[in-house]
Amino acid sequence: MKSLVIRYISAFVLRGTVVSFMVLAPGMAAAATGPEEHSTSDPAMSSMMDPDQLLLSSRVFLGRLPAAMPGSQNDTPERIALGKRLYFERGISTHKNQACHDCHLLTEGRAGTDHTPTSKGTIGEFGKRNSPTVINAGFQFAQFWDGRSPDLVDQAKGPVLNPIEMGMKTPMEVMDRLRGIEGYAEAFQRAFPNDPQPMTYDNMAVAIAAFERTLIAPGRFDKYLAGEEDAITEQEKMGLMAFMDHGCVDCHTGVTVGGQLYRKIGVRHALAGNEDVGRYEVTKNEEDRFVFKVPMLRNITRTGPYFHDGKIPTLSGAVHLMGQLQLGLELHPGDTADLVAFLGTLEGNPPPVQE
Ligand code: HEC
Numbered sequence: 001m002k003s004l005v006i007r008y009i010s011a012f013v014l015r016g017t018v019v020s021f022m023v024l025a026p027g028m029a030a031a032a033t034g035p036e037e038h039s040t041s042d043p044a045m046s047s048m049m050d051p052d053q054l055l056l057s058s059r060v061f062l063g064r065l066p067a068a069m070p071g072s073q074n075d076t077p078e079r080i081a082l083g084k085r086l087y088f089e090r091g092i093s094t095h096k097n098q099a100c101h102d103c104h105l106l107t108e109g110r111a112g113t114d115h116t117p118t119s120k121g122t123i124g125e126f127g128k129r130n131s132p133t134v135i136n137a138g139f140q141f142a143q144f145w146d147g148r149s150p151d152l153v154d155q156a157k158g159p160v161l162n163p164i165e166m167g168m169k170t171p172m173e174v175m176d177r178l179r180g181i182e183g184y185a186e187a188f189q190r191a192f193p194n195d196p197q198p199m200t201y202d203n204m205a206v207a208i209a210a211f212e213r214t215l216i217a218p219g220r221f222d223k224y225l226a227g228e229e230d231a232i233t234e235q236e237k238m239g240l241m242a243f244m245d246h247g248c249v250d251c252h253t254g255v256t257v258g259g260q261l262y263r264k265i266g267v268r269h270a271l272a273g274n275e276d277v278g279r280y281e282v283t284k285n286e287e288d289r290f291v292f293k294v295p296m297l298r299n300i301t302r303t304g305p306y307f308h309d310g311k312i313p314t315l316s317g318a319v320h321l322m323g324q325l326q327l328g329l330e331l332h333p334g335d336t337a338d339l340v341a342f343l344g345t346l347e348g349n350p351p352p353v354q355e
């Protein structure tokens, strides 16, 4: 009989401290299960799902998106308005053909990405990584697939000067371009009223980050966490349970369901054909070879293709591969379908943005 009674969640990371503990479903005897036996599609399993326990674990290990992002204390409407204009500004790319919004689309259904494996930049060359979503991004502990940037402000200084992305040569060249476009001098003034020299590259990044911090998008999952049990379906709950039981949550943890720690891709089996060494490039530590930021899974149903190289076209493919590579599990197709259903509850729209 398939009994899955131990919810063992190791390596839960809370403010950098690793805590391990066990959640034991009440009234059930502890029994070990072989990895291949996990299947939440089994009708026997649903009777074992303790709804209170599931909700409690979800609140502890995942959690609702807060109403405001860290660092947003000084985000005035003027600063956000400037940041939004800059986010759509193609004038700050070499050939005036590329803005943040060209790779991180906020039009309906685009969910902050460009839906291509890797993105084409201002000179028509492709980068090596898939563009992640900007929606909810500021809740993560670091930015970029390899975490090389600590926050949104620092991150925003990168793409403009990246030779493949927007391709500008120096911060000065960027500011000269902006000075030449009507309205920016006044907009910087309004956004940074106490600054004697408001038109700086750093302030540009601060304003873009202020705009990005408005891109908060809770979903049905947050309603469920708030106590609306019916906000997610039975199948989605099965998927949520599978997410906990299989240990997806060990890595994809916190309110963004990921984006809170670094892990190797290929814990059990290497990712075939992968040459991107990830965090090793940043730290040059041998143990960081193939280590990436565990991506957040908020809006994951809408941000394909998947993985850092965008080589996995479907979400069920990505989930199946996760089982194999990270957990040494051959997920049952029903299990994969449940997991994908659960991930759908993480869809959410930020407040509408018009250019
Ligand atoms: C040519 C396409 C392109 C343009 C233009 C671009 N980005 Fe990106 N963006 C990417 C790619 C690709 C990555 C991932 C790169 C990596 O991790 O090495 C990324 C990463 C990010 C991240 C990190 C998200 C995360 O979860 O780690 C943020 C935030 C972001 N971009 C915002 C911006 C902003 C703001 C601008 C404009 C100033 C911008 N991007 C311009 C393609 C682009």
Ligand code: HEC
Binding pocket: 243, 246, 247, 248, 249, 250, 251, 252, 263, 264, 265, 267, 271, 292, 293, 294, 295, 296, 297, 300, 303, 305, 306, 307, 308, 309, 315, 318, 319, 322, 323, 326, 327, 339
């Ligand atoms: C040991 C840590 C770990 C575990 C366990 C794990 N993941 Fe991941 N997951 C990662 C890392 C790291 C990546 C980034 C892989 C890459 O891009 O190369 C990732 C990527 C993903 C992606 C693609 C995200 C994107 O933006 O392209 C999905 C979906 C995903 N995981 C779902 C799951 C599910 C479902 C489970 C459980 C069956 C799971 N993961 C278990 C670490 C983990």
